[in-house]
Amino acid sequence: MTERRRRLSKPVWVGDVKVGGDAPISVQSMTKTDTRDVEATVRQIKGLEEAGCEIIRCAVPDMEAAKALAEIKKQISIPLIADIHFHYQLALEAVKSVDCLRLNPGNIRDPERVKEVVLAAKERQIPIRIGVNFGSLPPVNAIGMKAGASRHLDGVNALAKAGEELAEGQISVVDHMVATGLWEIGLLESLDFDLIKISLKAFDVPTTVETYRRMAELVPYPLHLGITESGTAKSGSIRSAVGLGVLLFDGIGDTIRVSLSDDSKEEVYAGYDILKSLNLRDKGAVIVACPSCGRADVDIRKLANAVDGLLKETNTSVKVAVMGCEVNGPGEAKDADVGIAAGVGRAIIFRKGKKSRVVEEKDMLEALMEEVQLVSAEKELEKAKAG
Numbered sequence: 001m002t003e004r005r006r007r008l009s010k011p012v013w014v015g016d017v018k019v020g021g022d023a024p025i026s027v028q029s030m031t032k033t034d035t036r037d038v039e040a041t042v043r044q045i046k047g048l049e050e051a052g053c054e055i056i057r058c059a060v061p062d063m064e065a066a067k068a069l070a071e072i073k074k075q076i077s078i079p080l081i082a083d084i085h086f087h088y089q090l091a092l093e094a095v096k097s098v099d100c101l102r103l104n105p106g107n108i109r110d111p112e113r114v115k116e117v118v119l120a121a122k123e124r125q126i127p128i129r130i131g132v133n134f135g136s137l138p139p140v141n142a143i144g145m146k147a148g149a150s151r152h153l154d155g156v157n158a159l160a161k162a163g164e165e166l167a168e169g170q171i172s173v174v175d176h177m178v179a180t181g182l183w184e185i186g187l188l189e190s191l192d193f194d195l196i197k198i199s200l201k202a203f204d205v206p207t208t209v210e211t212y213r214r215m216a217e218l219v220p221y222p223l224h225l226g227i228t229e230s231g232t233a234k235s236g237s238i239r240s241a242v243g244l245g246v247l248l249f250d251g252i253g254d255t256i257r258v259s260l261s262d263d264s265k266e267e268v269y270a271g272y273d274i275l276k277s278l279n280l281r282d283k284g285a286v287i288v289a290c291p292s293c294g295r296a297d298v299d300i301r302k303l304a305n306a307v308d309g310l311l312k313e314t315n316t317s318v319k320v321a322v323m324g325c326e327v328n329g330p331g332e333a334k335d336a337d338v339g340i341a342a343g344v345g346r347a348i349i350f351r352k353g354k355k356s357r358v359v360e361e362k363d364m365l366e367a368l369m370e371e372v373q374l375v376s377a378e379k380e381l382e383k384a385k386a387g
Contacts, residue, residue: 015079020222222254296324
């Protein structure tokens with residue numbers, strides 16, 4: 001796989017997953033269940049594990065949720081992060097059982113309270129993600145103060161976004177987000193704590209990109225990438241792909257979460273698709289599909305989506321091409337491990353652009369998946385022999 005000028009960060013371990021340094025960029029998600037409902041939360045996490053999720057985060061709205069994390073942790077296989085806002089006591093409870101804490105410097109601003117949490121994390125050698133978020137920034141000129149004005153009066157919404165012209169003496173959202181992150185980084189470092197990850201998320205893509213770029217030059221810690229509240233599976237995936245793709249292409253980013261108003265599995269699928277499109281991960285299948293045209297003799301959209309659904313559970317790195325006719329199918333699919341070109345009443349199955357067999361239309365999906373399974377088995381065997 002091609003690494004694109006990867007920014008070398010100081011790695012941390014979240015459970016058994018290495019984040020930063022030379023580690024592969026990991027894919028995270030967040031549960032959408034009530035964390036207090038242990039059974040439902042564990043069920044969702046196990047489904048996410050099957051989808052390829054490598055790190056999971058749970059919201060901790062109250063002490064009951066914080067205490068539930070211990071039982072959740074016992075029943076899952078991937079590292080668990082506690083997402084903490086407002087109440088430092090929840091972090092002190094959660095740190096007893098989780099693999100990482102997420103703290104928000106915008107709503108836990110009392111340095112003494114933060115210190116208590118850091119010392120507890122230091123004792124257990126649990127990393128802390130400093131999660132800066134545009135929606136919950138501290139008031140302008142009040143970073144680190146215990147209390148401040150309401151969001152409507154704090155001056156944040158009046159700050160210029162990335163690319164907007166600044167008035168004399170004015171700071172931008174980027175300036176404020178970076179300063180907020182640096183404040184908490186300084187606090188953690190003053191306690192000789194360096195198990196740090198950082199995120200700096202906004203909905204506005206240029207603001208997010210510029211903020212991460214700025215922070216990447218200032219500190220050595222791994223960066224958790226995301227576009228906050230990005231939207232539905234369709235619009236949010238596009239917005240996230242644009243924002244995260246720009247940063248990843250620049251070599252910035254060590255772990256990602258695609259935030260979608262949809263099933264958490266869709267976040268995982270989108271995360272891997274973004275990484276695979278940049279050749280940064282090779283986990284699971286990649287589908288190549290023609291857009292269809294007047295030559296197509298089958299419903300290529302229906303066929304491509306059916307194949308995409310069948311490939312969701314494939315963990316082996318395999319490229320599958322779906323073509324709508326026999327004219328360009330072999331040529332366009334020659335780079336794929338397996339390909340299908342559908343014609344009138346029949347379909348040709350290809351391997352590396354060479355015809356493997358011809359099947360009836362009714363049998364084409366089954367035949368394609370048989371070929372995919374054969375290729376996957378061969379690749380797994382080769383991998384086992386090599387390592």
